[in-house]
Amino acid sequence: MVDYLTGRYVPIVAFQLILLISDLLINIVSIILRSYNALILVFSVIQILCIILAFSTIFIQFFSTYVYQVGLIELLHERFRHTIIICLIYFIATLGINVWSLLLRYNETYKGNWPIEFIVFYIVHRLFAPVYYYEFKRCFLRISDPRFYEDSR
Template identity: 40%
Template sequence: MFFNTYVFQAGLVSLLFHKFKGTIIVSAVYLALSIAFHVWVLNLRWQNSNSFVWNDGLQALFVFQRLVAVFYYYFYKRTALCLGDPRFYEDSLWLRQEFIRVQK
């Protein structure tokens, strides 16, 4: 959705990064935890496919990944609602003031 905004098309990507850096960071952490969890599960199942594979470290990673998922979904929905604001899709005084503020 970032690519469809006037802010992105005008080349003010730093403004989008500044405004949505929390969402970007939480998304990257959630992606890394999800990849780590699934790689670990696949490795354990690949080594022993006929038994139930679940150890304490895997359970801890699973719980931590699910806790981060709560923040991921919150930030994701908040960003989607924020990007629905028409100010991101047209030139305005607000956009010019935000750009000046971010550059300082």
């Protein structure tokens, strides 16, 4: 696999992997437990917090690299721009789908009558989730590369 995942990188990668798996599990559980409004609210808040934490840890890793400390921010931006954009889109889509579904639930219009716009947005969100998972995993494995943390001289 990846031979540079040793030492100080393992806890960070493990934490990010836990956040990613928790997001995936919340997406799955929210389908199964859709009749329990209070649980869906709690899971929605936890999911949003996990995404924010995951995004924050990526930026903390960016800020701790030698490349960033030297001032080569453009290099990091160039290599991880797509991941940042995909993470932001997924965060906004997840926030939107959670708020919209909770509004439908608490307005009592969620008894099997889903608006077509909600169904389309829900399907697009669920189809976009694997893209987010792939990009996020790729990003935290790439940023764990020791070459970002040492002088190349």
